[in-house]
Amino acid sequence: MGIDIGSSSCKGVIFSALGIELASESQSYSTxxxxxxxxxxxxxxxxxxxxxxxxxxxQQVKDDPVEALAISSHGETTIPVDINGNPSxxxxxxxxxxxxxxxxxxxxxxxxxxxxEITGVPLHAMFSLNKAxxxxxxxxxxxxxxxxxxxxxxxxxTQLGMPPYTDYSLxxxxxxxxxxxxxxxxxxxxxxxxxxxxxxxxxxxxTLVGRLSKEIASSIGLLEGTAVSLGGHDQPCGALGxxxxxxxxxxxxxxxxxxxxxxxxxxxxxxxxxxxxxxxxCHVVPxxxxxxxxxxxxxxxxxxxxxxxxxxxxxxxxxxxxxxxLLFENTLKVCPGPTELCVTPHFVGSGTPYWDVRAKGVMAxxxxxxxxxxxxxxxxEGIACELAINARALEEVVGYxxxxxxxxxxxxxxxxxxxxxxxxxxxxxxxKNDEAVCLGAAILAGLSIGIYTDLxxxxxxxxxxxxxxxxxxxxxxxxEKQIERYNILYQSLDRFRKV
Numbered sequence: 001m002g003i004d005i006g007s008s009s010c011k012g013v014i015f016s017a018l019g020i021e022l023a024s025e026s027q028s029y030s031t032x033x034x035x036x037x038x039x040x041x042x043x044x045x046x047x048x049x050x051x052x053x054x055x056x057x058x059q060q061v062k063d064d065p066v067e068a069l070a071i072s073s074h075g076e077t078t079i080p081v082d083i084n085g086n087p088s089x090x091x092x093x094x095x096x097x098x099x100x101x102x103x104x105x106x107x108x109x110x111x112x113x114x115x116x117e118i119t120g121v122p123l124h125a126m127f128s129l130n131k132a133x134x135x136x137x138x139x140x141x142x143x144x145x146x147x148x149x150x151x152x153x154x155x156x157x158t159q160l161g162m163p164p165y166t167d168y169s170l171x172x173x174x175x176x177x178x179x180x181x182x183x184x185x186x187x188x189x190x191x192x193x194x195x196x197x198x199x200x201x202x203x204x205x206x207t208l209v210g211r212l213s214k215e216i217a218s219s220i221g222l223l224e225g226t227a228v229s230l231g232g233h234d235q236p237c238g239a240l241g242x243x244x245x246x247x248x249x250x251x252x253x254x255x256x257x258x259x260x261x262x263x264x265x266x267x268x269x270x271x272x273x274x275x276x277x278x279x280x281x282c283h284v285v286p287x288x289x290x291x292x293x294x295x296x297x298x299x300x301x302x303x304x305x306x307x308x309x310x311x312x313x314x315x316x317x318x319x320x321x322x323x324x325x326l327l328f329e330n331t332l333k334v335c336p337g338p339t340e341l342c343v344t345p346h347f348v349g350s351g352t353p354y355w356d357v358r359a360k361g362v363m364a365x366x367x368x369x370x371x372x373x374x375x376x377x378x379x380x381e382g383i384a385c386e387l388a389i390n391a392r393a394l395e396e397v398v399g400y401x402x403x404x405x406x407x408x409x410x411x412x413x414x415x416x417x418x419x420x421x422x423x424x425x426x427x428x429x430x431x432k433n434d435e436a437v438c439l440g441a442a443i444l445a446g447l448s449i450g451i452y453t454d455l456x457x458x459x460x461x462x463x464x465x466x467x468x469x470x471x472x473x474x475x476x477x478x479x480e481k482q483i484e485r486y487n488i489l490y491q492s493l494d495r496f497r498k499v
Contacts, residue, residue, distance in 0.1 A: 001057060001069035002241075002441030004234060005050060005152050007031070007077065007094055012053040013438035014061055017451050019462025021433060023060035025053045034090070037097040037125075043079045043087040046152050047159045051220050058221030068227035070206075070445035072237035072437050073153035075173025078128040080135060080146040085158040089142040092131045097357075099130035106130075110191055113274060118188060120172060120179045120269040120281040120289075122355065127175035132194055146198070149174075153231060154200045162210045162228055166200030169233040169290075172281035174199060179267050179281045179289070205232040205284035206455075208448040229448035231441045232284035235259055235292055240443055241436030242405040243463035245285045245455055250394075250401045252420075252428070253436065254410035256302075257351065258383065259294035260390060262398040267291075273397045277355035280397075284444060285455050291398055293390035295351035297383045298410055300361060303347060304379055308372045327376065328415045334373040337475075338482050341365040341374060342489045343382035353393040354490075364489055380416050381479075384423035385486040391424050405429040405465070407436035414469065422475040423483060432466040439463070 004011045009028040013021055027049040034040045050071075058066060076094035081087055092098070103125050106115060112123035121127065128149055136143045150158070151170045158164050171177040171184070176199060178185040184196035203209070207230040214224040231237060235253065239261040242251035249263045262268075268291045269280040280291040309327065316323040344350075346359035363375065395401060406428050411417060414430075421428045433439055443458045452458035 001054070001066045001445065002438035002443075003050060003053065003069065003071045003156075003231075004237075004435070004437040004441065005046060005071065005073040005156065006234070007074050010046070010049040010053050011435065011438055012057050013435050013442065014057050014066060015439060015442045015462070017446060017461070019433065019439060019464065021435070022064075023057050024435070025056040027053050031093055031095075032090075035098075037100070039093040039096040040090040041093060043091040043155060046091065047156060050156050051159075055221040065223050066226055067451075068229055068445035068449045069222075070229040070231035070441040070448070071153045071156050072231040072234050072441040073151060073156070073170070075151060075170055075233045076126045076128060077152050078131040079150045079152065079155045080132075080142055081148055081150055081155065081158065081164075082145050083147040085164070088145040089135065089139065091152070094126055096131070097125045099125040099134040102130040102133045110188075115175065115188070116269055116274045118178055118185050119175050120267050121175055121279050122274070122277045123175070127173065128199075129174050129176040129188070129192065129194070132198065133192055136194070148200065149198055150200055157209065157228065157230075160228055161213050161216050164200045165203050165207070165209050165230055167203060167205040167207075167230050167232045167284065168282035169205060169236045169284050171200065171202060173233055177281075179269075182282070203230055204286060205230050206444040206447040227445065227449050229445040231444055234437050235261055236282075236284040236290050237440035237444070238407065238437040239263065239290060239440070240284055240455065240459070241433070241438070241440030241463065242407050242431055243459045244405065245288065245459055247288070248399070248401060250404040251436070252387075252404050252406040252411075254297065254406055254408040256296070256298040257294050258297035258387060258410070259292055260387070260394055260404065262291045262394055262401065264289050264291060264398055268397050270397060276353035276393045276397065278352055278394065278397055284440065291394065293352045293394045295345065295386050295390060296348050297345055297386070299347050300343070300345040300379050300383070301410070304376060308375070324413065328413055331373040331377050332415065334371055335377050338478050339374045339378040339381060340482060341370065341378035341381070342482070342486050343375070343378045344486075344490060344493070345379070345382050345386055352390055359493070362489065362493060365485075380419050381423065381482065382486065384419045385483055387420055388424040388483065389487070391426065401426070403427045403429065405431055407431045407434045409434065414467070417469050418472070421469045421471040423479055425471050425476060427471065428469045429465045430467050430469065432464040
C-alpha cells in the first residue's frame, strides 16, 4: 500500500508486486486561513483522512491482505507535537508564509547562499525551520509544549505507533538538513538556537520502521504485524514511481503544480542552480539526488473550467459524454493550430526559474474571434511554454536530456502531452499508472520486506510506459513565434510589476 498525503487530499493505492493497481481510495479536506499569509489545518484532520483511506482500501483486499505500507507526503507543512506525539498546535501548511521576518533575519545574519550550499533549498518562509522559529517567538506556550516539529508523513507514522522517523528527502524540506552529510546541520541549528532533537529521527527511505500493533491494525482494517516502511517527500517518491532512479533520468508530475525532477549522483546546488532557485536535495533512492523545477499549472485550468465551461458541463451530462473528452474535442475542432494567444499560468505567483511571489496570471492577444476554446487551448500552450523555459534552466544545471516520463492528472490527455512535446522539443513517455507517488511509496514498502532486492529491480518489474509522444517538427515550427512572444511577455510583466 502506498499513501500520498497532499495539502488538499489523501490518496491511497494497493498494488500487486508487479505494480498492478488492485484498489484505490481518496479523501479530501480543506485548510483554514488563520490570518494574513497564515494557512493552517487541525493536524488530526490528516490522521483521520489517512486512516479512513487505509480502512477503505483494506476492505477491498480482505482475501489478499496488505503486507506492507509506506507513506509519502508533501513537504514544508509543520506539525508541532508534544512528548506523547499529540499535536501541541495546529499544522502550519506549506502555503503559509507568516515567517517572512525569520527569512529576512537569515539573509542578514547567515546568508541565503550559504543556506543553499548546505541544504540545497532557497531561503523561503515556507520551510519548517522558519515556522518553528516563528512559533518560538510568537507562540511561546506552544513552543514550550512542543517536543518535535514533524512533517505530515512523520506525524502519521507516530499515529501508527511508530517512532518519529523522517527520511532524508522530507528532512530536506525543513531547511535544516545537510544534504551532503545526511545529518541535521549543526551550523544552521546552532545559529538559530533550535536543537536537532526538535526534529525527527533520521533514517533512509525504505527502512522498516516497525509493525502494526493489534489495536492499531484492527482500527484501520489491517492485520497485526503489517510492516510499516519509511516513505518520503512526494516529488522524489513520484520520481521513483515514474522510474527515475539513475543519473540523467527526468520525470514530470503534471498536477496543480507541474514539477520536473532530474536525477543525479551528487547534489546540483551550484551557483547557476541557486540563480534559478532550483531545489536540489536527497532522493528516496540511496546515494542519489533530485533537482526540481516547478511552477503552478493545474490551478489555471481549474479556474478556467469553473468560470467558463458551464455549458460544456451541462451538455456532457445531458448526452452522457465525458466532460474533458468533449472539451478537448471541441477545442481541436475550433482551433486545430496555434492560438496566437499568450497565457501565463502564474495565478499564485511563479515558480522556478523566476521564483516571484508577485507574478500574476495574464492573457494577451485577444480578438473578437477568440472563443473559450481558444482560451482553453492557450492555457495549455502557456503551461507548455513554461515547461520549456524550466526544461532549459534544468538542463543548464544537470545536463541535456531528450526524454522524460510524465504522470499525474494532467497527463491523461494525449492532446495536452503532445503540446508539451511540441513546444519543449522533447520526447515524453506517458506512464500506464498516473498515480506515481503512491506507486513510489508502495515500491519502498516492498523493498523493506524483501519483495524487491533493490529499487532498480523494482522499477523494471512495476513501472510501465503506456505510450510515447514525440515532438511534431511541423507543429513545433508553427509555435516558434508564439514561444518568442511568451518570453517577451513575461519580461515585460516583470518590468510592469516594478513600476
